[in-house]
Amino acid sequence: MTITAPEYIRQLNPYVPGKPIEETKREFKLKRVIKLASNENPLGPSPKARLALAKITKELHRYPDGAAFHLKNALSKHEKVTPSNLIIGNGSNEIIDMLIRTFCVAGDSIVTSKGAFIAYKICSQIHGVRSNETEMGSDLRFDLGAMLEQVKRDAKARIVFLANPNNPTGTYVRGDELRKFIAEVSKVRGGSVLVVLDSAYCEYVTAKDLPNPTTIFGEFPETVVVLKTFSKVYGLAGLRVGYAIGSPEILNQLEKVRMPFNLNSLALVAAEAALKDQAFVKRAVKANTAGMKFWEKGLKGLGIPFWPSQGNFILANVAEGLGKPGGEVYQSCLRRGVIFRPVANYGLLHALRISIGTAAENKIALAALAQEKKTSRAGRA
Ligand SMILES: *Cc1c(COP(=O)(O)O)cnc(C)c1O
Numbered sequence: 215m216t217i218t219a220p221e222y223i224r225q226l227n228p229y230v231p232g233k234p235i236e237e238t239k240r241e242f243k244l245k246r247v248i249k250l251a252s253n254e255n256p257l258g259p260s261p262k263a264r265l266a267l268a269k270i271t272k273e274l275h276r277y278p279d280g281a282a283f284h285l286k287n288a289l290s291k292h293e294k295v296t297p298s299n300l301i302i303g304n305g306s307n308e309i310i311d312m313l314i315r316t317f318c319v320a321g322d323s324i325v326t327s328k329g330a331f332i333a334y335k336i337c338s339q340i341h342g343v344r345s346n347e348t349e350m351g352s353d354l355r356f357d358l359g360a361m362l363e364q365v366k367r368d369a370k371a372r373i374v375f376l377a378n379p380n381n382p383t384g385t386y387v388r389g390d391e392l393r394k395f396i397a398e399v400s401k402v403r404g405g406s407v408l409v410v411l412d413s414a415y416c417e418y419v420t421a422k423d424l425p426n427p428t429t430i431f432g433e434f435p436e437t438v439v440v441l442k443t444f445s446k447v448y449g450l451a452g453l454r455v456g457y458a459i460g461s462p463e464i465l466n467q468l469e470k471v472r473m474p475f476n477l478n479s480l481a482l483v484a485a486e487a488a489l490k491d492q493a494f495v496k497r498a499v500k501a502n503t504a505g506m507k508f509w510e511k512g513l514k515g516l517g518i519p520f521w522p523s524q525g526n527f528i529l530a531n532v533a534e535g536l537g538k539p540g541g542e543v544y545q546s547c548l549r550r551g552v553i554f555r556p557v558a559n560y561g562l563l564h565a566l567r568i569s570i571g572t573a574a575e576n577k578i579a580l581a582a583l584a585q586e587k588k589t590s591r592a593g594r595a
Contacts, residue, residue, distance in 0.1 A: 222320075222342045229336050233553050244551045250569040250579050251555040253381065253415075253527045255449035257501060257572070259484070260494040263450060266487035270479055278479040285477075285486045289457060292489055293428050298462040301469060304476045306414060306443040306456025309468075310375075311337045313439065313458075316471045317408060318343045318372045325364045326375040327356045329383055329560050331412060334375040346371065354383040354521055354529070354562075358395040365402055374399060377412040378427070379419065382557050382567045384523025389425035393433070400437040408464070411440045415525035417447040417495060418502055424524060428459060435461045446526060447498050448488040453481040502526045505570035512580040516587050526570045529557070533564030536583075536590045540566040543586055552582040 218224070232251030239247050286297040293300070303309035310333050314324065320342030326334045328347045335345040346364050351357035356376065365371050379386040387395075396409050413427040427440040439460035445451035455477060458465065488494070509528050513520050518535025520528050532543045543566055544556040555567040571579065 220342065222339055226336070226339050227559070229333065230559060232555050233548070235553070238548060238551070238553055242549055242551070247551045247553065248571065248575045248578055249553040250571045250575060251553040251567075252451070253446055253525065253569045254451050255447060255498055255526075256505075256570065256575060257449060257494070257498050259449040260488040260491040262491040262494070263448075263484040263488040266483045267480055270483045273479060276479070278475050278477060278482055280474045280476075282477060282482055285455075285482050285489075288486050288489050293459060295428065295431075295459055299431075299459055299465070301458045301460070301465045301472065302477055302482075303456045303458065303472075304481075305445060305454040306412065306441045306458070307333055307337075308454075308476060309441055309456055309458045310334060310410075310412075311340070312468050312471050313373060313408070313410060314338050314341050314343055316467050321370065322372050323368055323370045324373045324375060325361055325368065325371050327361060329354055329380070329562065330356070330375060331377045331381050331414075332559060343372075344370070350383075353385060355385045356380070356387055358387065358391055362395060362398050365399055365407055369403070371407055373408045373410055375410045375412065377414065378424065379415050379524035381414065381525060381527065382555070382560060382562070382565075383529055384521055384525045384527060386419075386421065386424045386524050388423045389430075390423070392425065392430065396430070396434045396437055400434060405436060407437075409434070409438050411438055413440055414443045414446055416442065418499055418526050419524045420503065421524055431459050436463075439464060444485045444488060447495050447502075448485070449494075449498065450481075450484055450488055453478075453484055455481050455485040501572070502570050505573065505576050508573070508576050509568060509570065509580070512576075512583075516580075516583060518583070527555075528568050528570070529562070529565050530568055531564055532566045532583075532586075536586050538586070538590060539563050543583070546586060546589075547579075547582045550582045550585065552579045554579070 235247045235249050282302045286300050290297045323344035324338045325346050329350045338345045348360035411427050431438045431440045444455040519531040541556045
């Protein structure tokens with residue numbers, strides 16, 4: 215006898231993170247490596263979060279506060295909701311997993327889109343839950359009509375996952391489309407389908423018609439759960455903190471599934487301090503907007519088309535601009551000490567995702583793409 219995992223585990227393609235800097239240095243014997251692969255905050259963590267961390271170290275022999283009292287209170291003020299509308303996760307990834315474990319059984323399904331953040335698909339598969347993905351609409355936007363049809367058709371559908379703006383495409387769903395969609399989903403099978411609005415990049419949004427997710431929750435509290443994270447604009451990806459905003463009825467069920475000490479003490483105090491440092495958030499957003507302009511101009515200059523993005527990253531059509539698939543450009547830029555993110559696992563073989571870095575990083579990374587352009591020309595000549 216051998217120990218075998220269930221079929222759905224054996225079939226699973228696990229999540230592939232952005233390549234770490236250290237690993238790239240070792241593999242290619244490089245001294246300087248720039249990573250624009252995981253949508254991390256190029257400004258680092260908030261200095262206030264670092265100070266808070268230094269203070270907590272003498273308490274590390276104690277268990278953390280499983281109820282996350284102080285962080286929830288701070289978030290409650292920030293989001294203008296009650297603490298009972300909040301749950302904290304070890305990254306928003308943990309909350310995606312908790313939602314599926316809480317509301318789905320093996321054989322149920324979730325509805326999402328091709329090209330949507332891949333964690334939804336992977337987390338569902340881990341629990342034997344099917345992930346039904348509709349085709350992307352034009353310009354790599356979600357086809358909400360197709361998603362609604364899928365929800366109606368599939369009696370086993372329990373949760374719809376939408377990232378707004380979406381990663382890796384940077385595209386978004388407008389407020390009018392979103393409201394109409396949620397209103398329709400809330401009527402399906404007596405309102406038994408949950409809509410998860412993953413808003414990991416909401417702080418970066420500049421588009422006027424992309425609505426505030428907390429406002430959307432306020433309009434559809436029985437149907438919507440909003441996900442947010444400290445991994446992006448707050449610069450705390452390494453500490454793993456995310457949260458959800460939802461109705462107490464929904465979150466009470468999640469609380470039963472949550473591990474008692476899912477967040478460590480360091481993460482709890484750092485997130486609270488980072489939340490209170492909104493001046494840092496402003497700086498990060500400003501730097502991102504400037505960096506986005508730099509990339510839009512730079513890509514245009516190289517003749518590389520891109521999809522306009524509302525996040526801290528931009529998806530470039532390198533197949534069209536450089537005549538090589540994303541994976542190939544990724545590999546040769548690695549050798550030049552620049553880590554981008556290939557997105558073949560999203561079916562986007564022609565594209566490469568570029569996280570917005572500091573001004574200096576952006577310049578070096580764009581130069582690496584310019585080198586690619588040269589060699590691709592030479593290759594064709
Ligand atoms: C980065 C990202 C997250 C954040 O995940 P964490 O587990 O909080 O680090 C969530 N959703 C999307 C769409 C993301 O791109």
